[in-house]
Amino acid sequence: MHDEKIIIVIPTYNERENIELIIPAIRKYVPQAHMLVVDDNSPDGTSRCVKDMSTEYDNLHVLDRTRKEGLGRAYIAGFSWALERDYELIFEMDADFSHDPEYLPDFLDAIQNNDLVLGSRYKNGVNVINWPMYRLLLSYFANMVFTRIIAGIPFTDSTGGFKCFRRIVLEGINFEKIGSSGYSFQIEMNYHAWRKGFRIAEIPIIFKDRERGESKMSTKIIKEAMLLLWKLRFMSIFHKRI
Ligand SMILES: Nc1nc2c(ncn2[C@@H]2O[C@H](COP(=O)(O)OP(=O)(O)OP(=O)(O)O)[C@@H](O)[C@H]2O)c(=O)[nH]1
Ligand SMILES: [Mg+2]
Numbered sequence: 001m002h003d004e005k006i007i008i009v010i011p012t013y014n015e016r017e018n019i020e021l022i023i024p025a026i027r028k029y030v031p032q033a034h035m036l037v038v039d040d041n042s043p044d045g046t047s048r049c050v051k052d053m054s055t056e057y058d059n060l061h062v063l064d065r066t067r068k069e070g071l072g073r074a075y076i077a078g079f080s081w082a083l084e085r086d087y088e089l090i091f092e093m094d095a096d097f098s099h100d101p102e103y104l105p106d107f108l109d110a111i112q113n114n115d116l117v118l119g120s121r122y123k124n125g126v127n128v129i130n131w132p133m134y135r136l137l138l139s140y141f142a143n144m145v146f147t148r149i150i151a152g153i154p155f156t157d158s159t160g161g162f163k164c165f166r167r168i169v170l171e172g173i174n175f176e177k178i179g180s181s182g183y184s185f186q187i188e189m190n191y192h193a194w195r196k197g198f199r200i201a202e203i204p205i206i207f208k209d210r211e212r213g214e215s216k217m218s219t220k221i222i223k224e225a226m227l228l229l230w231k232l233r234f235m236s237i238f239h240k241r242i
Contacts, residue, residue, distance in 0.1 A: 004089050005087045006030065006033040006091070007034045007036055007085075008026060008030075009079065009082065009090060009091060009093070010035065011038045011039075011074035012037055012040075012046045013040050013216060014042045014046060015096060016042070016049050018095045018097060018213055019037065019046055019050055020049055024057075025101045026101045029104045030108070033059075034060070034087070035057075035060050036063060036082065037050045037061070037095075038063045038075070039062060039065065040069060041067055041068070050062045070182055070185075071185055072182065072184075072188075075092060076175045079175070080175065082170075096211075097208065097212075098207050098209065100206065103119060106203050107163075107203065108164075114199045115169050115198035115199045116164070116165050116193050116201075117164045117203060118157060118163045119157070119160055119163060119203060119204075120156045120157035120203065120204055120205065121139075121160060122143055123157065124204040127207060128208075129207065129208045131209050142159060143155075144156065147187060147229060150232075151191065151236065152232075153190060155194075155202055158186060158190050158191075159184075160205075166198075172193075172198070173189065180224060180228060181221075182218075182225065183221055183225050184221075184224050184227075184228040188232075
């Protein structure tokens with residue numbers, strides 16, 4: 001059990017303070033997992049910091065990109081990198097400790113009988129710590145109302161970014177058709193996996209707001225997500241299979 005090759009993909013933009021702490025924390029909970037930091041040429045030297053750490057930590061990799069293109073593009077580059085190698089389980093995880101590495105073993109348990117495991121902030125009530133009320137309400141309604149009602153996606157947390165894919169799921173998704181760069185990237189990936197009939201489970205996680213580094217949330221990201229939901233609704237109506 002749990003002997004499949006694991007990689008944790010961590011996109012970063014100006015996360016130097018967090019990345020040097022999250023790497024040892026991940027290692028503590030899943031020592032066998034490899035890590036891939038996908039950095040968009042962060043001005044604060046995140047990539048350099050990870051490269052320096054890789055002399056001490058084995059199986060720690062960096063994928064350097066030339067410019068900031070959003071979370072979605074960074075993940076697609078990271079997934080492609082992982083699929084070119086022999087990883088079976090591919091995680092998404094933020095660098096800023098909003099995703100507590102202590103849940104990683106729970107994902108590994110749940111993926112044994114599933115193809116995709118989603119960490120959900122809303123599965124057992126509301127488990128978000130330290131977010132301003134407007135942001136919590138926005139996220140809660142986006143997930144519990146808009147994604148479920150507009151796009152018909154049955155999950156409690158479609159915008160979360162703490163998840164574990166079996167490679168077969170990523171191999172089944174045409175990355176060229178994924179247009180989103182912000183949160184809607186998460187919705188889009190879940191939607192395609194769900195429509196293709198993969199086994200998907202949600203496990204409860206407690207999500208904490210970042211304590212270090214700067215937020216990259218923007219109204220552009222929110223607008224992109226709202227547009228996507230309507231697009232998915234129309235795709236569902238016409239049963240367009242992708
Ligand atoms: N490579 C890359 N990483 C990004 C980009 N935007 C965000 N990230 C990283 O993706 C992860 C999630 O982004 P966050 O900025 O934490 O997004 P969030 O959690 O919704 O919002 P805050 O925590 O409030 O900033 C973090 O590790 C970021 O550093 C980007 O354009 N490129
Ligand atoms: Mg964050």
